[in-house]
Amino acid sequence: MEFPSNTKMFFQNLKQCPICLRQFTPERIIYHENICKTSAEIQRSLFDSTLQRISGTEVENMTKREIFKSRLNDTAKSMIIFQNDVNQIAFVKQSKTKGPTQLSTNWRAKDVEFLKRVRNDKKPIESKTNNSPMIPKLECEDFLQCPLCLRTFNTPSFDRHIKVCVEVQNRKKSKPSVGYSKSDKISQEEV
Incomplete structure (x- = not known):
């Protein structure tokens, strides 16, 4: 151009x-x-979204200074600033526990097992009449199996599930069959 x-x-x-x-x-x-x-x-004031979010709530009665101090304390507790070489600042999250942090060391094994479980669940289950092998159910150490429905859950979910599963099983047993079959109707009409 x-x-x-x-x-x-x-x-x-x-x-x-x-x-x-x-x-x-x-x-x-x-x-x-x-x-x-x-x-x-001119120094422009930064927009503080927390003040906008708390408007109309119980926290609104707190002064801005208290909110600002609490936010500063939270950030100071969660981060340690240290100076590396020349003008480099790195932030390191401080662990909330006082001792060394214990990370789960078998997360990768759990992840691989979970992926296998998902892939196996996607495969169609072949019938026993074809004499083809069924897909083996994968066992996980951390999961507990429900004795009623045979599904597996982690510990907190298992505690919640067992209550619901017992109720469902009791409901199934307590329902009597009330209806008549077609053959019963025909025999009653003929009589």
């Missing part, structure tokens, strides 16, 4: 603002520098 010759002259005459490094014509640079200085000196 070719610019006209007067456009090239226009771009050559531009002067740069020392504050924001933008370029202006010589007539406008004087006005811009004054405005740019004043706007650079």
Whole structure:
């Protein structure tokens, strides 16, 4: 794209603002520098979304200073700042426990087992009449099996499930069959 010759002259005459490094014509640079200085000196307040979120709640009665202090304390507790080499700052999360943290060492084995379980559940179960092998159910050490429905759950879920499963099993047993079959109806009409 070719610019006209007067456009090239226009771009050559531009002067740069020392504050924001933008370029202006010589007539406008004087006005811009004054405005740019004043706007650079003014410190703008940062928008705090927590104050907006708490409006209309019980926490609104707290002063802004208390909220700000609590936020600072939380960040100070959760992070330690230390200086590495030259002007490098790294943040390290401080563990909430006082001793060394115990991470689960067998998470990868659990993940692999979970993926196998999902893949096996997606495969169709072949019938026993075809004499084809059924897909073996994978066993996991951390899961408990429900004696009623034979499903497996982790410990907290198992505690919740067992109550529901017992109720469902009791409901199934207590329902008597009330209806008549078609053969009973026909025999009653003939009589």
